[in-house]
Amino acid sequence: QVQLQESGPGLVKPSQTLSLTCTVSGGSISRGSYYWSWIRQPAGKGLEWIGRISTGGSTSYNPSLKSRVTISVDTSKSQFSLTLSSVTAAETAVYYCARYLTSSESWYFDLWGRGTLVTVSS
Amino acid sequence: EIVLTQSPGTLSLSPGERATLSCRASQSVSSTYLAWYQQKPGQAPRLLIYGASSRATGIPDRFSGSGSGTDFTLTISRLEPEDFAVYYCQQYGSSPLTFGGGTKVEIK
Numbered sequence: 001q002v003q004l005q006e007s008g009p010g011l012v013k014p015s016q017t018l019s020l021t022c023t024v025s026g027g028s029i030s031r032g033s034y035y036w037s038w039i040r041q042p043a044g045k046g047l048e049w050i051g052r053i054s055t056g057g058s059t060s061y062n063p064s065l066k067s068r069v070t071i072s073v074d075t076s077k078s079q080f081s082l083t084l085s086s087v088t089a090a091e092t093a094v095y096y097c098a099r100y101l102t103s104s105e106s107w108y109f110d111l112w113g114r115g116t117l118v119t120v121s122s
Numbered sequence: 123e124i125v126l127t128q129s130p131g132t133l134s135l136s137p138g139e140r141a142t143l144s145c146r147a148s149q150s151v152s153s154t155y156l157a158w159y160q161q162k163p164g165q166a167p168r169l170l171i172y173g174a175s176s177r178a179t180g181i182p183d184r185f186s187g188s189g190s191g192t193d194f195t196l197t198i199s200r201l202e203p204e205d206f207a208v209y210y211c212q213q214y215g216s217s218p219l220t221f222g223g224g225t226k227v228e229i230k
Contacts, residue, residue, distance in 0.1 A: 046221060046222075047167065049219040049220065049221065052219075060218070061218075062219075098166075106157075107214050108172040108173075108212075109167070110169060112166035
């Protein structure tokens with residue numbers, strides 16, 4: 001079955017760039033009607049959508065982060081990635097990658113990674 | 123941006139009781155794009171309900187979703203010990219995709 005796994009540095013310095021990769025295993029990142037997404041969650045707080053990339057490569061970002069975010073996909077490696085520049089301590093959070101199904105009847109997150117904690121600290 | 127307001131923030135109930143969770147949208151959301159998730163400590167969210175009222179695979183029938191337009195409800199008919207968790211509604215009828223702030227269902 002398809003699984004998602006986040007990877008990347010667990011510690012990033014303030015003002016630097018956070019980079020994470022999500023590896024899709026057990027299935028093709030190119031098949032199906034999906035948006036491949038990044039979501040984050042500070043400790044004890046709610047979920048915030050960062051953005052997504054479609055199987056065709058089109059992107060959409062949360063306006064609150066748009067100027068600092070890039071999501072890209074490498075279909076040959078079955079991976080999609082997140083870069084977030086100029087991070088602050090307030091962006092310390094668990095970062096999740098997730099698959100968003102877009103069918104004619106319903107849209108929803110049907111698959112999540114386990115999440116990776118990224119701490120922003122000097 | 124569509125803001126989803128969940129209430130109450132915390133629901134204190136006993137096992138066997140009925141839980142009713144509300145999700146109110148700042149603008150109308152098509153049911154197609156409204157989903158509910160359950161999250162337990164240290165875990166990723168898990169899909170419960172999609173299309174406002176359809177149960178995801180493997181979700182017990184004590185969970186049900188209803189509503190339309192701006193008002194949506196998640197009901198747990200009889201709480202089991204494993205149901206004590208945080209619940210989020212989510213929409214993508216309009217970009218950006220947004221989540222509600224969550225309702226924590228705790229043991230009374």
